Amino acid sequence: MSTGKEFVKQEILKYEHIPFNVYEKSFGSYKRFIGNAAEKNKLTDKQIKGKKFSYLLEGNKQVGKFTGLKPPSTGRIASQICNDKFRLENFLRKMQSPVLVSQNIFEKSQAYKLINKDCSHTYVLKPVGLAGGDGIELNIDPTNFSDAWDNSIKIQREKDIKEPSCIVQPYVNGFDIRISIIEGRFISALLRLPPNIIGDGKQSIKSLIDQKNNNRAMTPYFKNKLISIDLKLERRLAEDGFDLNSIPDKGEVLILNDISNLTLGGESIDVTDEISDDIKQAAIEATAAIPELYSAGVDMMSEDFRNGKGQILEINTNANYTMHHVPLKGEPKYPFDILVQSIFIKYKTRNGISLTEEETEILKEITQFDILKSKKMTSIFELTDI
Numbered sequence: 001m002s003t004g005k006e007f008v009k010q011e012i013l014k015y016e017h018i019p020f021n022v023y024e025k026s027f028g029s030y031k032r033f034i035g036n037a038a039e040k041n042k043l044t045d046k047q048i049k050g051k052k053f054s055y056l057l058e059g060n061k062q063v064g065k066f067t068g069l070k071p072p073s074t075g076r077i078a079s080q081i082c083n084d085k086f087r088l089e090n091f092l093r094k095m096q097s098p099v100l101v102s103q104n105i106f107e108k109s110q111a112y113k114l115i116n117k118d119c120s121h122t123y124v125l126k127p128v129g130l131a132g133g134d135g136i137e138l139n140i141d142p143t144n145f146s147d148a149w150d151n152s153i154k155i156q157r158e159k160d161i162k163e164p165s166c167i168v169q170p171y172v173n174g175f176d177i178r179i180s181i182i183e184g185r186f187i188s189a190l191l192r193l194p195p196n197i198i199g200d201g202k203q204s205i206k207s208l209i210d211q212k213n214n215n216r217a218m219t220p221y222f223k224n225k226l227i228s229i230d231l232k233l234e235r236r237l238a239e240d241g242f243d244l245n246s247i248p249d250k251g252e253v254l255i256l257n258d259i260s261n262l263t264l265g266g267e268s269i270d271v272t273d274e275i276s277d278d279i280k281q282a283a284i285e286a287t288a289a290i291p292e293l294y295s296a297g298v299d300m301m302s303e304d305f306r307n308g309k310g311q312i313l314e315i316n317t318n319a320n321y322t323m324h325h326v327p328l329k330g331e332p333k334y335p336f337d338i339l340v341q342s343i344f345i346k347y348k349t350r351n352g353i354s355l356t357e358e359e360t361e362i363l364k365e366i367t368q369f370d371i372l373k374s375k376k377m378t379s380i381f382e383l384t385d386i
Helices: 006-014 030-040 076-082 085-094 108-117 145-158 205-217 231-239 277-289 335-350 357-383
Strands: 044-047 053-058 061-067 103-105 123-127 137-140 166-170 175-182 185-193 196-198 253-255 267-270 296-302 311-316
Touching: 006 185, 006 196, 006 253, 030 044, 030 053, 030 335, 053 335, 061 335, 076 085, 076 311, 085 166, 085 277, 085 311, 103 108, 108 145, 108 166, 123 145, 137 145, 145 166, 175 277, 175 335, 185 277, 185 335, 185 357, 196 205, 277 296, 277 311, 277 357, 335 357
Parallel strands: none
Antiparallel strands: 044 053, 053 061, 103 166, 123 137, 123 166, 175 185, 175 296, 185 267, 196 253, 296 311
């Protein structure tokens, strides 16, 4: 179902003339970024072959330990809360962070009853334990609910989810924003636009998709994140009166999928210098509210990310900050560099090692966050059932 989100289309047009970033062909995984960050801080990144963890070393002394993408400051409780989308939402609501009101439902009939009860807006079906956009269904109403539910449950079973269910929440028009918080500091913001093409009055929809995929394939991070030409896309086009051979008018924007996930062909734009203070603060406070969490990727939805507020959709404890290092458009930011630097600063502080002037200023911000977190923790048992 097409949403006709004109404000999203206007944003897509705004960035049309900004060229795609070009990155070296030898681009590697997040481990390379961590290794480069260690080198900049005169540390050694020791990868353990066959293991998911690695060590940051100064000489023979351990500065910190990564477990996959998880930094040493992230604890078990934080992972348990954030890995369950429904538990996270309930927790954040009790901690007075801005989130949607939703329910986790296991029975199809119960979900249909909820959606049919209030038809003033559409809904989202979201699996509790999947990532990457898998199983998410948008713009759901009583007319398309059955197929959407069946598809989401089918995907969950294919992904070996033992007890498939869906979070059912109101669908909110807006922009998908990823905020990176590093040891309590706002570092960067990324706008994720949905897969799209812009007509030139000459080329077919298929040609425009192929052209965009060719551009994405030239960037190592995006070469496996292309726009799929499949039956789902063809159905989407048909709903809007198009097919793959149609020729859109010049300047006409076609949104090909309402999910802005980069793996589905979404586009990442750095908006670090544009994001509103309210959104920054909401991301910081939500991170502070979660025990044993200091660094995270906070996913938010906002109708006006420059001047307005937002609602938190998800918090990633194993955030892959690579997307900020290699945005499709806009100036790259370097959260992995800042994360390794912050880990080193905390190590030096614990061990009474003197800091540089720059490190001292960073430590002040880290300390401010620790104070905020302490305040949140004093009320956590009163506000939640953790």
